[in-house]
Amino acid sequence: MSISKKEIESSVKDKDLIEIRRKEIVNAAVDLFVRKGFHRTTIREIAQKFGMSIGTLYEYIRTKEDILILVCDYINSTVRMRVKPSVEITKDSAQSLKNAIEIYYRIIDELQDYIIFLYQETKSLSHENRKYIFKSEEDMTEIFENILKHGVEQGSFKIDEKNILLTAHNIMVQGQMWAFRRWALQKNYTLERYIETQTKSILDQITKH
Amino acid sequence: MSISKKEIESSVKDKDLIEIRRKEIVNAAVDLFVRKGFHRTTIREIAQKFGMSIGTLYEYIRTKEDILILVCDYINSTVRMRVKPSVEITKDSAQSLKNAIEIYYRIIDELQDYIIFLYQETKSLSHENRKYIFKSEEDMTEIFENILKHGVEQGSFKIDEKNILLTAHNIMVQGQMWAFRRWALQKNYTLERYIETQTKSILDQITKH
DNA sequence: AATAAGACTGAACGAGCGTTCAGTTAAATT
């Protein structure tokens, strides 16, 4: 699942230790990155929070961008790991979709700083790694696509075959905007009301009238 | 309208010259910023493209962030200036909304690099200036709010009073995602199809069934 | 106990950057 763990080289031999240390690095870095941004965070700060010397830090990564990859990967897989097991495709497609939306939107609310960070710092990644993050987002989209497809097949939803993908993206973006437009939305709506209203408007669109 | 022009100090006396030179600076900077990002673009590069020395550049701004403000302000007002005069509130609210959406979405398509840039670099601004950019986005949202309100008043649309703001935000974000999700959307849809589909789904939501 | 290997340390390096300022050029004023 996680490309980065395989691809980022390390001079340390012990595989388990690499995993432990990298988790520590991510934990230290994620807060700093989210608070200050990638460019404004220094290796020195990360090392200090990580509780080890700069030299040690560099035993587990090659460059600063490696840390960014680890962090982006961590955020993405956190979201995915928490959504995927909770989502179930039942006979009642409308209910399945409602559940999936609620779960996803609540996680966005909880991790809103992380979501915003992903939106803003993906561009700091190299082309190769950016593609990987997009891939990861497509995997998330697929979860909603599948629910929609299932609903169409059994006649609960009415969506043109070609527009299922677009609908899935709409569902995701309407969740993510709760984070990146919080300066406008969270003044005027509670999360509960937001989920309720957005869910209703999405279902209105795709339910047979 | 434009805060920045008033607020950014300059050591040059001639007001017209300031305006001319700042336009040149923005022209030089906007391309570099969009292509390389704010942090990766150097003052030296901007000055070189600007065609003048670093010293001269610093006669018209105080810091690098000033250039970012000028650029963000330029992008925002470009979008607004091109949408606002084209939007008209007619008796046929549905048609007014369709027109406004099409105009806005087409401008987003045209300026997609700039839109993405705004999304990604707003965070590099100070708190004060970030608030100003958000204000500018709220002004755009108001354009759609007004059309929606008008449509509700004359009975064309059916939206809960409280949800008009949210609907306006949805319309804007569903446009903007054409830019920031282009890696997925522009592979699968043409702009025309995208506008058509999104417009239809928005109107479905708010038209009385 | 001696040796080797692996993990850790942080001062030092060097490149790049935003910003300044002493000085030059050109235009306006007297």
Added chain:
DNA sequence: AATTTAACTGAACGCTCGTTCAGTCTTATT
């Protein structure tokens, strides 16, 4: 023609930051 003012120049300053590497400490091996 002399002087003042405004606009422009770019080398130089000072600082920060990512990265390295010679050396130390700890643990495992013989």
